[in-house]
Amino acid sequence: MTLSPFKLSFLAAYVLAGAVVGVLVIHPLNLLVIWWELARSPETTPNLFQFINARLWLLILPRHLDVAIAYTALGAVIGLVFGIFTRKYMRTSEAYRSLREEQIALIPDLMRQGETRRVEFKSSLRWDLKEKHVNRELEKVIAKTIAGFYNADGGHLLIGVDDNGRPLGLEQDLATLKSPDLDSFERTINDIVSKTLGGDLCPYLHTVFARVEGKDVAMIIVSPAPRAVYLEENKASVFYLRSGNSTRRLDVREAVNYANTRWS
Template sequence: MKKNKELILHTLIGILTGYFLIHPISMVIYWFQLNPDEFNMAGLTNVFLGNVKHAFSLHMMPMSVAFSILGALIGLGSGFYYKSINRREILLYGKKQLLQQSIPSLIANGESEFVEFKSSLRHDYRQIKTDKNLEDVILKSIAGFLNAKGGTLIIGLNDTGEILGLENDYWSLKRKDKDGFQQRLILIISNAFGKDICTKIHIAFHEINSKEICTLYVEPSRQPVFVNEDNRTIFFLRTGNVTNPLTTSEVVKYLQNRNLGF
């Protein structure tokens, strides 16, 4: 009930507006259309008050109900619009809070619901070799942010925030620089989720302690985003400071709640 109070309030205001304002005014306008020759400024007040009073008479009740329903629909539409604007403002506020912090501050504050660190795009630091399968890990993290409230993925850091850089990733690419790295990112993202999703991901590079890192500012997606893995489509969601796969029932429940604005 509390989560839908805006819709209820807008609907009630719409009903009252339709009954007490739109209906009487329409009655006055209708009278002037039927009696154009009888109009004069001296009798304007009497005409207005007489038609307003007539609008609330008993035999006009069906019209009053009709205008109340019209007002309710207008109010409901206004409520949904207000909720969408409010939701956008909340998302923009979260982004502004992130952007107001410097990259070192983000790193110092560690991982959170809106920030995640990844060591590399495709370099395996344990086995000290290139492993293209690690790109799937990046895609899962991106999907988690897309399906949640958005956030920032920083590549080139370990879990503790130690700066590793992107040099090892660069050496694994045909074009061994940040342009080649960005091209590879865009390619795997567009192949996995579609080119339209690329517009929700903003890539930037930063140099810290003579090492380059890459930040991906991910906007939330209106449509659910799935990751293909072993002939399965999996829904990942960023919750707290972890990205987890959801079961089918959990996905259905989450999407229903999200569409209802919970």
């Protein structure tokens, strides 16, 4: 694997910085530890400043050059390792940012295409647009749709969009939250999934937001679940599956047969 000039200069900067740290930071800290050990005998303990100052000046003497080289090399290695990890973190962050931007750009396209086996529209999360108040049953509808995607091949649930793909926004839903912002909206989604379907399933979905025609739209990206997902309804465990452009409830026999085929 070849390194580009940018990568080489990036790592070289960290190596150089590490070498400086090795001589000017690590070495004095080591001397401080040595002085602390000597301080156990108060009658022979030198002054801390004089002790460190004298030892540091020894580094410029030829016979102590090996000590200077050792601390320089130690710092350089630490700098190199830190530089490698920093570079990897930057690349990972950039890849995640690019992926998120692609997902956000996908929202208007999905709205134009309409509902499919892998795309569902919901007008709101909990605000009843007809009755003009919070309706917790709507949260169960959201959970049912997510469960259907979990048990199928995954999918995209868009909230703040009507059945015709027109943006309605999230303003009414946000007003019902303790903190009326998009982060709180995302946490609410995770709370619904955790309470109704299982907290172990939260890593298999994430939420992104986009402004479409001046209105916020949420898209919950659901990945296939590693296990059968059941929704608790009236003290019964119900199995939902995405079928066509709707979410269907399976009876016990259908659910068992499907689960045995899917997760066996």
